[in-house]
Amino acid sequence: MIRIAVCDDEQIQNDLIINFIESMNLSEVICKCFTSGEELCDKYGESKFDVIFLDIVMKGLNGIEVGKRIREIDDRVILVYLTGFADFALEAFELNSFHYLIKPITKNSFNNLFEKILVRLEEIRALENKNKVLSFKTKDCIFQVRYEEIYYLEKNGRKIILYTEDNAYDFYGSLKKLLLELPQDIFLQCHQGYAVNMTKVREMEVDEIQFIKIKNKVPVSRRYKCKVTDRLKTY
Structure with missing residues (x-):
């Protein structure tokens, strides 16, 4: 089971990412949308995720601040930042983010990145199994x-x-x-x-x-x- 969170204060962006994921016809994937960083942080303890697609520029807590809070409790989750500005790339990578996507996000760029995410998830789970x-x-x-x-x-x-x-x-x-x-x-x-x-x-x-x-x-x-x-x- 792959648990995915999508967090963007514009619902149209959340819907776009969800549509991209659904079009890949993956089995055993659960997606959950959040429209604010505060909501994601508040509910993160209830269910952790394997992958988070996180907008950087949001009202209230921005994606960098949200990433810092999540990293304090979960150093395993794969963080992918969504942004219209490449200026935030350095800050994103300092949080050990996996990658970032520049808006507008195309289906091709998303699919290419998601294939890499699936490989990383296999690596993470193999390491976890190795230590069990x-x-x-x-x-x-x-x-x-x-x-x-x-x-x-x-x-x-x-x-x-x-x-x-x-x-x-x-x-x-x-x-x-x-x-x-x-x-x-x-x-x-x-x-x-x-x-x-x-x-x-x-x-x-x-x-x-x-x-x-x-x-x-x-x-x-x-x-x-x-x-x-x-x-x-x-x-």
């Missing part, structure tokens, strides 16, 4: 393993075996349920009893997957082969 951890309880204690350390998961009866470069941990659980919790852009089921971390895959040969640092191999069943091949190519 999976917690599980073994017979002796509770472990936490970072996603980036996991090579693959194996179903073994009522247990799951988790493999890292140096260790293997077994704990009770359902592979099917666990995969619903893990990020699907990283973890991929390749067999009824196996799932792999795509960042650790070196190659796929016919009906098995090999990894970059460990000698273990994981089978790829006929049921999952087409999906696995497509996902690995894309990845």
